[in-house]
Amino acid sequence: MAVDELDTRILRLLLEQPRTSVREYARILGVARGTLQARLDRLERDGVITGTAPALSPAALGHPVLAFVHIEVTQGHLDEVGDALAAVPEIVEAFSITGGGDLLARVVARDNAHLEDVVQKLISMPGVVRTRTEVALRERVSHRMLPLVESIGRSARG
Secondary structure: OOOOHHHHHHHHHHHHOOOOOHHHHHHHHOOOHHHHHHHHHHHHHOOOOOOOOOOOOOOOOOOOEEEEEEEEEOOOOHHHHHHHHOOOOOEEEEEEOOOOOOEEEEEEEOOHHHHHHHHHHHHOOOOEEEEEEEEOOOOOOOOOOHHHHHHHHHHHHO
């Protein structure tokens, strides 16, 4: 999907001021509210904007331990194991991957003992051959989209 300069400005505002009204965004950008709403609708329809939920902190919710668990799956059971992962609340994301393992899960836990319990639950799932866990020590770059949006915007300007 082509993102032009106005789209880039809209996305920047959404990222920098997520709790602002559509009317206020339109005023800031100097465009009609209808124009802004049409752009937002298109960005959502095209899958550029994927949600409006607040970002939550697992640590503030009592789960400060973050780990990445590589999961090796018995051939032919990827979908089955993937579906089973969705039933584990401590798994906040999971991806099919290439390389070492078949799935990569981002797991949060209350402490290391809780993490071990979660990993043991994963190991006991039908179709799971083995796991390898890496514990994150410190976040070095927070999840972010603004630098990418700005880079795309620079490309759109030519």
